[in-house]
Amino acid sequence: MNAPYSPLASGGLAKLTLAERAARGAEVRVRGLRKSFGGRAVLRGLDLDITAGQFVAIVGRSGCGKSTLLRLLAGLDPADAGMIAIGGALRPERGTVRIMFQEPRLLPWNTVARNVGVGLTDRGGARGHAAEVQAALDAVGLGERAGEWPSVLSGGQKQRAALARALVSRPRLLALDEPLGALDALTRIEMQGLLERTWTAQGCTAVLVTHDVSEAVVLADRILVLEEGRIVEDVLVDLPRPRAHGMPEAAAIEGHVLGRLLRRA
Numbered sequence: 001m002n003a004p005y006s007p008l009a010s011g012g013l014a015k016l017t018l019a020e021r022a023a024r025g026a027e028v029r030v031r032g033l034r035k036s037f038g039g040r041a042v043l044r045g046l047d048l049d050i051t052a053g054q055f056v057a058i059v060g061r062s063g064c065g066k067s068t069l070l071r072l073l074a075g076l077d078p079a080d081a082g083m084i085a086i087g088g089a090l091r092p093e094r095g096t097v098r099i100m101f102q103e104p105r106l107l108p109w110n111t112v113a114r115n116v117g118v119g120l121t122d123r124g125g126a127r128g129h130a131a132e133v134q135a136a137l138d139a140v141g142l143g144e145r146a147g148e149w150p151s152v153l154s155g156g157q158k159q160r161a162a163l164a165r166a167l168v169s170r171p172r173l174l175a176l177d178e179p180l181g182a183l184d185a186l187t188r189i190e191m192q193g194l195l196e197r198t199w200t201a202q203g204c205t206a207v208l209v210t211h212d213v214s215e216a217v218v219l220a221d222r223i224l225v226l227e228e229g230r231i232v233e234d235v236l237v238d239l240p241r242p243r244a245h246g247m248p249e250a251a252a253i254e255g256h257v258l259g260r261l262l263r264r265a
Contacts, residue, residue, distance in 0.1 A: 021053025024203035
């Protein structure tokens with residue numbers, strides 16, 4: 001893997017201190033990760049280190065192994081070989097990792113609040129759960145929609161509810177599998193801002209799979225370029241937050257990443 005590319009010597013940090021992020025987020029350590037489907041190797045001895053509290057985006061061509069890597073990190077699929085340690089544990093505690101998909105996957109027979117509360121542990125009892133759910137909905141701008149049904153929400157509102165569900169248990173690692181891919185352009189930009197604000201406030205480690213390089217630049221501290229199951233480039237995004245689309249510095253990083261992705265076209 002090439003040395004990290006960085007257009008600036010230093011940049012802005014999110015609001016939490018490094019010590020706070022280390023406490024709230026989970027360090028990720030991956031060694032020799034391999035995964036095949038039907039005899040086709042998708043991940044080929046992949047190594048990866050992510051600092052606790054860091055926001056990492058993964059980009060690459062279709063079939064390069066992005067979503068497979070994310071599912072392995074989230075514990076949804078087993079690896080064929082290799083090691084994944086999250087927060088120093090090979091088997092992290094329940095609730096350490098949460099995943100958000102492209103589809104909101106809300107249960108139509110449950111209210112918005114009940115959907116958000118799915119998977120909460122018994123800590124705090126019913127009143128504690130209700131308070132946590134309401135706080136999560138307030139954070140994503142759905143505080144007044146708690147008692148409504150998912151069917152009356154717009155696409156962007158459903159994704160806000162899905163984000164609240166992912167964050168309500170305060171995970172140490174948030175896995176994001178193209179969560180904004182189905183939204184219209186303006187809603188997507190709004191959701192990018194919301195995602196950054198909630199990540200900044202919670203301090204968890206975040207790993208985002210996306211096909212949108214501009215989105216990766218706006219959100220991530222690092223962009224990993226995957227090619228044939230391996231990380232071929234690790235790009236540092238040393239830009240102050242919050243970031244805006246069209247910033248000259250962001251455009252330079254986007255151009256660099258796109259150049260790498262198109263090199264084999």
